[in-house]
Amino acid sequence: MQQKPYINIDIKRKRDDFTLSAKFQTKGGITAFFGRSGSGKTSLIDLISGLDTPDSGTITIGDQVLFDAESRINIAPEKRNIGYVFQEGRLFPHLNVKSNLLYARRFINTALDPVMFKTIINLLGLEHLLNRRPSTLSGGEKQRVAIGRALLAEPQLLLMDEPLASLDSARKAEILPFIENLRDHLKTPILYVSHAMDEVIRLADTMVLLDHGSVVAQGEVEDLMSRLDLRPLTGRYEAGAVLSVQIAAHDKEYGLTELSFSDHKLIIPHIDLPIGAHLRMRIRARDVSLSTSKPIQTSVLNVFKAKIIEIAPDGRSQCEILLDMGAPLIARITRKSVVELNMKVGDTIYAMVKAAAIDRHSLGLVGTRVRQIN
Template structure:
């Protein structure tokens, strides 16, 4: 049996905060794709990846990456960071200011491990569109460009696992939108699984395959993004303003005259704003609960294009004036209603 990508069972206390984590990451996300660590600021997300990377030593426990044991307090194993074969991209890019982009990328190649398939310089440059930046220095780069270079440097170290610690947190909306397509490209490029730390549900819905929900130093849930966001018991932690559903879909056509795309999902088809992607592309659609309207019979004189027959399977009062309803339309779908409704 193939071992999981990550097998973690550690405890660590510092400055009045305790981390007690038991986590196993396996399945498709252990081969490629993105596993997101989600939680509010101070929940322990960055502390956890610092333990993974060997930047902080746990008080006790065990960490294994594939078949390699990185840390085991009982056996006295504690590999230094350079032997763990993890690429780490910090919130602050930490590029070398005296080196141009080519030199910063070259530093990653000097640190690469010898095992596994080596990522080529040209492939990484092409993947992250860095060709036109190679002769520039960090002080002339935008925030998004710096992050792309930092990711490229980490990839060229030939890691078995890439750790991204809130890579968009310090960027404004424009630069976030600039780098998101490259993160999607990185996710879809086979070979290196990614652990992605974030407290932004929008980023996770767009990028991640699996979500690990962390609160107060504990793992509260671990599973597919779609499944966790449909769980009512997790709503206080995933955020009520963010309340909504995530639906896996496939692009099947366009209605260019109206600027719309047609998507197929388990409950039928839906129309969405036009996306310029090839037919057959798998997509994830986020529908906010506040954008869903219920009716006891099929409406006719309305402008809505996406109308489905469904069944209410669960209801809960959100506040004294609002109620949330979980519907089954072939997939879980949340709706937000006024209490009077």
């Protein structure tokens, strides 16, 4: 069943020579705002939070109008019930972790449900930090406390402004599972600002692409990632199709795992997840090679019959080829091969994905979600 859009945004704001103009809607789950720095991502969520005011337009969450320039509605940030996790955490230095976490409670009339407190503390792994001062926490711990503090206000929406940007990759790896936990266990919709595509692919369901203050595209992460025209924005070195897959079987003898997606099977090195688990993974374009005839006796385990949808030369020596095999796949090959093999849009072709190419590094990009069926 199609869910009603939960968040409806259509706003404009001009400051000096930068104009932000955003129109999009999204339902629950995690929606990622992706774009380069300076594309207006943070300005946009500042406007949603109420810390900044648009010149015109409307902001609606659920049935509640938070901002409407025409009818002069502009709800104050403290009354919007929107949580905000800032890039730098912004913990109150004069309060300990527990008081930081409970800060919002003094403005809420209903008592805190102890089960909810316990759940959030557990999801974020905060038990042992409760009596510490913010200055004694590591960057990752600070960010976890900031997330908990925002959640304990029981917000109807959570904004996260590059919560991992100030952390090194080890800390990022430490926090990502916590955010996945939130996504999978709490109902709060999240707007997640990021300029790191691996985070977006791992966390988000929906993506809003921003460039120079405007929304360039919005949609499911899988759909946007397979659009070659968006490649300059989604990132050249990030190139690759995103697939939603399910663990089908494990091959103990050879240490392999079989994934299934839309009538296909994909074999990758063993990953330690239960059969039936859903995950999202990216197949990098440079790991896909093409053949015009069906390859026999090849070392490549994954061969897919596909149709060429689009050929996009990069203006130099390479082309990106968008393929349809029931799911999108992107290959990056040389222009020389395209010409010599006489590839054209509409041709049927065989795509090969080396199982060994999907190493631990690419598996770092795999979301370990178990989707709820509703």
